[in-house]
Amino acid sequence: MIFSRKIKIAPSILSADFANFGAECQAIEAQGADWVHVDVMDGHFVPNITFGPATCAAIRPHIKGVMDVHLMVAPVDAYIEAFAQAGADVISAHLEAGPHIHRTLQAIRGAGAKAGLAINPGTPVEAVEYLLDMVDLVCVMTVNPGFGGQKFIHSQVAKVARLRAMIGDRPVHIEIDGGVTVETAPLVVAAGADVLVAGSAVFKGGSVENPAPYGVNIAAIRAAAEAVL
Numbered sequence: 001m002i003f004s005r006k007i008k009i010a011p012s013i014l015s016a017d018f019a020n021f022g023a024e025c026q027a028i029e030a031q032g033a034d035w036v037h038v039d040v041m042d043g044h045f046v047p048n049i050t051f052g053p054a055t056c057a058a059i060r061p062h063i064k065g066v067m068d069v070h071l072m073v074a075p076v077d078a079y080i081e082a083f084a085q086a087g088a089d090v091i092s093a094h095l096e097a098g099p100h101i102h103r104t105l106q107a108i109r110g111a112g113a114k115a116g117l118a119i120n121p122g123t124p125v126e127a128v129e130y131l132l133d134m135v136d137l138v139c140v141m142t143v144n145p146g147f148g149g150q151k152f153i154h155s156q157v158a159k160v161a162r163l164r165a166m167i168g169d170r171p172v173h174i175e176i177d178g179g180v181t182v183e184t185a186p187l188v189v190a191a192g193a194d195v196l197v198a199g200s201a202v203f204k205g206g207s208v209e210n211p212a213p214y215g216v217n218i219a220a221i222r223a224a225a226e227a228v229l
C-alpha cells in the first residue's frame with residue numbers, strides 16, 4: 001500500500017448480500033471500488049452483530065485490493081491478531097472502545113496491519129492529537145456506528161477540516177464512514193478526506209446478477225468528490 005491522497009471509494013459490504021460475500025466483493029472491485037470496507041459489529045460496542053475473523057478470512061481470496069476492516073468491538077485487543085491473520089490490510093479500532101487505545105494501535109501495527117483510529121461523532125477531534133504518529137488512517141464517523149443507511153451528520157465536516165490541519169504532512173488518510181452520497185462526498189473531500197466508505201449509496205439498485213448499478217454509483221460518488229479538488 002503506497003500512500004496517496006487520491007480519492008478512494010470503499011464500498012461497505014454491510015449493504016451487500018450476506019449470503020454471497022465472495023461474489024459481491026468481486027463485483028464491486030470489477031465495478032471500480034478501490035478498497036473493500038468490512039464492518040465488524042459485536043452487539044456490545046454497537047447494537048448490531050455482523051461477523052468475525054472467520055468471515056474475513058473467507059472473503060479475503062475474493063478481494064484483489066485493500067481489505068479495510070472496521071472493528072466496532074469492545075474490548076478489541078484480544079481479536080486484533082485474528083483479523084490480521086485473516087488478511088486485513090487496514091484494521092481500525094475505536095478510540096471509545098477502551099481505556100488503552102494507544103496500546104491497541106501498537107498492537108495493530110505489531111500484528112503487521114496498517115493502523116486505523118475510528119472516532120464517533122460525539123468525540124472531539126483533539127482526542128486524536130497524541131496518537132497521530134501511530135496511525136495510518138483516521139476514520140471520522142459521520143453517523144453513529146451500528147447500522148447502514150443513516151443520515152450524514154453535517155457537524156462532522158468541520159471536524160474533518162480540523163483533523164486535516166492537525167495531521168499536517170504526516171502520511172495519514174482521513175476516511176469518512178456513514179451517509180456518504182453524491183451530495184455529502186464533496187463536503188468531506190473539500191475538508192480534507194481521501195477515503196470514502198459508502199454502503200447503501202453503492203449497493204442501491206444493483207446485485208451480483210446485475211452489478212452495473214454498482215459501477216454507476218461508484219463513478220458518480222467519485223466524480224462528485226473529485227470535482228471539488
Ligand code: DX5
Pocket residue numbers: 012014015037039070143144145146147148149150177178179180197198199200201
Ligand atoms: C456504520 C458502518 C458503515 C456503514 C455505512 O456503523 O461503519 O460502514 O455501513 O453505510 P452507509 O453508507 O449506508 O451509511
Ligand code: ZN
Pocket residue numbers: 012037038039070177197
Ligand atoms: Zn464502517
